[in-house]
Amino acid sequence: MDQVRDNRAEHEFVLEVDGRRAIAAYQMEDDTIVFTHTLVPEQLEGHGVASKLIKAALDSARDRGLKVVAQCSFVAAYIERHPAYRDLLA
Template sequence: MNRVHDNRSEQEFEITVDGHRAVAAYQLEGDTIVFTHTLVPAEIEGRGVASKLIRSALDSARDHGLKVVPQCRFVRAYIDKHPEVQDLLA
């Protein structure tokens, strides 16, 4: 699977798998990153793409000292299932 890229100009973490682009959109608000939605094309669903995308995004938030607001249901569910990232919550 390809690497996750932080496309800062579009405020999206993105990954391309088999020619299909998945994104986790965000907004930076000071020292907080608000994840607004995650989009994975049907062609690559069920392959762990969204989980890899969100894990990389949360790792980046930690690396940059940001707190996380998970407006996106998928990001909220991911954080709920992974106690090791719950300290990132704003």
């Protein structure tokens, strides 16, 4: 699996696997990153792609000192399952 990259110009974290792109879209509001939705191609579902994508996105937010708003239900569920990220919530 490739590395997650932050495409700041398009406001999305991207993970490409087998020529397919999974994305975690976001909006910036001052020092807060608002995750709006996560899209994973059907062929990649069930292989941990979304989890790897969101973990990298949340780690990036922490590294940058950002707070997080999880409008996306997958991001919210990920944070619920991984309490170490709860301190990021705005």
